[in-house]
Amino acid sequence: MRKTMTRVFTIADYEDEEIWLREQHQNGWKLVNMTIPCFYTFESCEPEDVIYRLDFRNMERSEEYMQMLKDFGWEYFDQCMGWLYFRKPAAAVESEDEGELFSDNESRVNLVSHVMKTRLLPIAIIFLCCVIPNFVKFVSGAYVGYAGMFLGILFAVLFVIYVVLLVHCGTKLRRIRNKYRMGTGA
Amino acid sequence: MEDRIKRIYVPMTESGFYILYCLQSPQHGYGISQQVKRMSGGSVVISAGTMYGTLSKMEKDGLIRFYSEEEKRKLYQITDLGREILDTEIRRIERLYKNSKGEDVDA
DSSP: OEEEEEOOOOTTOHHHHHHHHHHHHHTTEEEEEEETTTEEEEEEOOOOOEEEEEEEOTTOOOHHHHHHHHHTTOEEEEEETTEEEEEEEGGGOSSGGGGOSOOSHHHHHHHHHHHIIIIIHHHHHHIIIIIHHHHHHHHTTOOOHHHHHHHHHHHHHHHHHHHHHHHHHHHHHHHHHHHHHHHHTO | OHHHHHHHHSSOOHHHHHHHHHTTSOBOHHHHHHHHHHHTTTSOOOOHHHHHHHHHHHHHTTSEEEEEEETTEEEEEEOHHHHHHHHHHHHHHHHHHHHHTTOOOOO
16 A cells, blocks of 8 residues: 655755654655655555665765665665665664764764755855846836736745745754764864 | 875874774775774774765875775775874874873873
8 A cells, every 4th residue: 555645854854854754664654755846655564663864965876885875784765856765674773873874973064064065055046146136026016917927926936935945944954064063072 | 285184184083093994904885884893892883874975085085095896895995195194193092092091101
């Protein structure tokens, strides 16, 4: 049996997503795949405690990397928008770090910085160069007629979505990064 | 250039030190993690992502080099620069150890 669930996780919510997927598996639902932007397809299975981990590799994914993850006991099963999805049964984990993709804070901080640079920054640039100018045009009444009205509303909606997204992702990613930075003692 | 790299790597992170130490003989990532787990009595565990990231960075900085490939697994080995950094780090740890026992070190 299969079920599809809709759930929105932004680029800053990967740790919450890991917990959610683990809970699903504990309840007997194993993730099969994701469909952009926010649809999760699960397959019913025996309830089991399975650790889920996400790594952001963007488009870079070498054979060496995939082989190494496999050697460390991680099953790769899908990728979605630059994120790779791995899982490993909790029973196979002897120490906490074996259930993590990253065992030191330096590499956890690197992951957050990578996401900020390749995902958050482009969103901010689109916002500044495209959404804001069009929103200003709309407010100043430059769009006329039905088509203009439609475009104007579209940009107004986009403006709101971008503001919410940027504030949410920006603050949350920085919070995650600070959490691990403090742990490094640096 | 080399001075800059020495400044980055000394003092070294615990995972960095163990990885470089193990690469005195050719190894792949998973082999290193097993060896580290064994020699530290299970108290140092390096996970997959950290291992991959550290190996890539050390190779780029010239501390280790590609040795050979076995079934998609890359084996690495320490370079002269890597050995120099490892020796510096070992001397630093020896000094710390002696001082922690209340012993002074010779100039």
